[in-house]
Amino acid sequence: EDLLLESGGGLVQPGGSLRLSCAASGFILSNYAIYWVRQAPGKGLEWVSGISNGGNRAYYADSVKGRFTISRDNSMDTVYLQLNSLRAEDTALYYCTRRIMPGPTFDSWGLGTLVTVSS
């Protein structure tokens, strides 16, 4: 079974940083682009960031551009999302998901990791 498992969430003060990890099992991570999608409490889904299968292309939503950085280590079957300059509005459950090209086809999702930004 193809699985994704997020970790690294937690409580952080405004302006702080966190690094989220997304570990893959059951499939070859390097064959897929991986994306992060977040969901604020009681709200809808919001695409945040994505990285190509080889790691040479990264994509960001305007709301996080310049503050978040996505990267991957295919040898470790892991994708990372570095969250800097966090704001209260970044509070959300962060999902990592596997994209099947070329459209917005996200066929496998983790359970999410919760990021709470509060003083």
Next chain:
Amino acid sequence: QAALTQPASVSGSPGQSITISCTGTSSDVGAYNYVSWYQQPPGKAPKLLIHDVTYRPSGVSDRFSASKSGNTASLTISGLQAEDEADYYCSSYTTSDTFLFGTGTKVTVL
């Protein structure tokens, strides 16, 4: 990057059919045949229902079907069942090489 517009809620009785709309623009829904639909039961992760406008992944019930006309995509659930109660989201690729999700629709089975 405004979200795609969906009705906040749709309801129906068991056995009925319901349709959820997803309205975008010529820069997203209308630009490509790259619209997906997701089902999210309460407290769970989203699940892919439809991709590339009309295609169902294996394992997804054929009670779910979808279409697109211009800048609006639609998801139809036929033979509504209690287990269909969930939030439903559309998603589209955009001409800016990004993605948009819909505002989400809560489906209630009466």
